[in-house]
Amino acid sequence: MASSAMTKTNITTDQLALFTLKSQIISDPFHFLDESWSFATSVCHWVEVTCGSHHQRVKSLNLNFNSIEAQIPKVIGNLRELKLRGNNLIGSIPLSLSNASRLETLDISYNSLQGNIPEEISNLHNMKVLSIQDNQLTGSIPFIIFNISRIEVIAFSGNSLSGYLPYGLCNGLPTLKGLYLWKKKLCGHMPTSFSNCSLLQILALPDNEFGGPMHSEFGRLINLQILELGMNRFTGAFHLMNTSTIVSYNFRILIFCTLISGIIPQEIENLVNLVELAMEKNHITGSVPISTFNISLLQILSVWENNLSGFLPREISSLIELEQLRLAFNSFGGSLPMEIFNISGLRVIDLTNNNLSGSLPPNRGIDKPYFLL
Template sequence: MEKAFSSFLLIVLLLLLYVMASSPMTKTNITTDQLALLYLKSQIISDPSHFLDESVSPAISVCHSVGVTCGSRHQRVKSLNLSNIALIGRIPRKFGNLSFLVSLDLGINNFHGNLPQEMTRLRWLKFLDLSVNNFRGKVPSWFGFLHHLQVLNLVNNSFTGSIPYSFFNMSTLETLNLNFNSIDGKIPKVIGSLINLRELRLRANQLTGSIPFTIFNISMIEVLAFTGNSLSGSLPNGLFNGLPILKGLYLSSNKLHGHMPTSLSNCSQLQVLSLSENEFDGPIHSEIGRLSNLQILYLGTNHFTGIIPQEIGNLVNLVELAMEDNKITGSVPISIFNISSLQVLSAW
């Protein structure tokens, strides 16, 4: 009863402030942002640490609120960080009025419901982290209108539907993390047009179809993580020729088949190669010994044949090597035991 009465008073206060802010005699720059945060506060049903209770108030300058950084020129909210404070609630439509926002971090809370389309007004946004919440509904296509976005982190939510084709509009995007959702359909080919992309993380979803070869033309890419989907198809031999700085390739637990591409040896910066639990076959090629920076090599539960090449001993930085459940013949090459960093070896 007390909580309901407090919410009622806050709503009445918000209406009064909105009327004041709408008056032509009132300066609205700071008030607009203050109202947006007050509307957010009105949608919070649990704030166990009382962060918003104590700092978001009509009596306190918005630039003095917890987690807020204002720009020096306009004194508008430039950054908002409310991560990891156990908030439960929804994002209100008025949140889109924080039109100078550059960085927004609401990660590790319990926000739920759909994201309001009014967030398209956050046109200067570069960093958006909504990870580890309970947002639902289809991945919003309006993300494609955030033309300055560099980091989009939606990991561990309840998003559904397919990856929107509008994502190709985010030409500045460097990190796209959709891990641990319920996203289905195919990976759109247009993602290959995101030439500034460094990390593409789509793990633990319900994606199907083949991996678009356009992705392997992104020369800036460092991490490709597709583990735990239902992706199929093969990886052509020359596929990795244009990925000179690739550091992590995570393709485990899919339905990929065919031979391991020899062009992988061109990825001289590769540190993690995870191909386990697929349907790869053919030999483990000797060119793999050229990946001198490799630390993790997972090839288990496939249909690889032949012997383990002696050149695998050239992987001087290897920490974990797993090749179990294949059709490999012969013994473990002695050269493996020269790898002083090796801690885990599972060959059969």
Template structure:
């Protein structure tokens, strides 16, 4: 029943559909709260209410446990309050999507019991506190989105010691500390996208970042990073986006890191604005860095 411009409340009687395993009423105009009866459907595997105007808190009916529930899709609503600890009783949950709501309070350590979780969306809420170290128990996790919240404390990549993580969004939080340690690429061997803008990071970009050979997007803008931009970024041959703007990064007088980036043949967006580079552009850098195609007649990329 998705994309049907449905209005009004979700009726309590929907819980009488005991044999239903999929409930998807996404992208409508539904309002009101989520009825507790939804969580009485013992055979339900996926619940999808994304893109409505639902309000109120997430029902505590999850305490009864939904033994085969695999997906909860509640993003882009007006849900508020703390996320109930009873979510941890959904032992088979693989996807938890709660982003773009008004949830607040901390992430409780019980969330670490969701050992089958693969995708966790909590971005664009008002979640506070520290990111719990128990998140490392989510051994199946591939995508983690915590951006645009109010997480605080020292940013410690050691707590994300999950070999399967490919995509991580931590931007726009009140974190602090230095960039990931030299062994980050052994902690996150499969990382592809890392977003750490507006997180108060200090320190330098380590040369060892080139060991994260699967990087496609690296977003470190608007922090307090210093030191030279390492030439070793040129070893990230799959890189598509590199954003280092709004820091205090420098380079040698020949801006040699730009020459090294000519090895990144997939690079389509490069942002270096608001850094004291103060160098001379390499003579053939822009000819080699971007693909001037006679067939299409345009520059395949963006530089800021």
């Protein structure tokens, strides 16, 4: 009986917490919660509410993309998942959110939240997914957040955050799989601890103000699939481009558009899962190795505005999945291989400002709006 009474009290507590959330709603244009959230119905049957099968406590609330205008409530009960992505949340992130000790997923991206990211979030030791992208947050990223040892995804992109990243960023993040920090005002050198994030799959840091040399840390991330470092201020040689350890990579997307130098190694053919290779506006020299055209899944090859030279081989037609070929503003010479036009899915060819010669095959090129030759 005591257990039953406690369950009822807990359920009532969860129900009251959700009604608190409902009371914070300023606008619900789709009337999503009007009828479904009421005392006449068990909270476990409310729309977008999920209860645990064993303890019958509310564990998940998913109100993504409902155009709801509201503030984040100060009390959220026993929730393990709070998903409010793509609404019109206003105000700031309440400090009391740190009391939700069971919270594992907090997704409040694509809203209109303001203020800072509170340090108190670091008290959420069970947090696995922390997504606060595309809001209007300012200030710096609290370093203490990188001490949440169970976290798997950190996504703060698309805010006006500034400052540095701690050099030991990965020292306390053994389970991190995704780090999304693009389009911000972060600066300084890259952390030197990325090799400790051994499970990292996605590292997206483009459109910041990072500078200094590239480290060799990425060479030890054997699970890394997407690496985006474009629109920063890196200089010097990128070690990934000069090492045979590239054979162990599972890259699908490799993007770095900055001021790096070096050559494209022959070993790049070992990136058998690569679908996008973008190395634009760098100081890369040499030629595009023939081995590049052995990557059968490649859809985008973009190396425009570098110091590349040499001939374009016929083997380029082996890229049967290729959709975009962007080689403009280099020094490629020789004849334009006609085999390029046999790639049926090719939609973009940009070879302008090179030293290529030859003519177009009959009825090829003129019917494609993005063929710049």
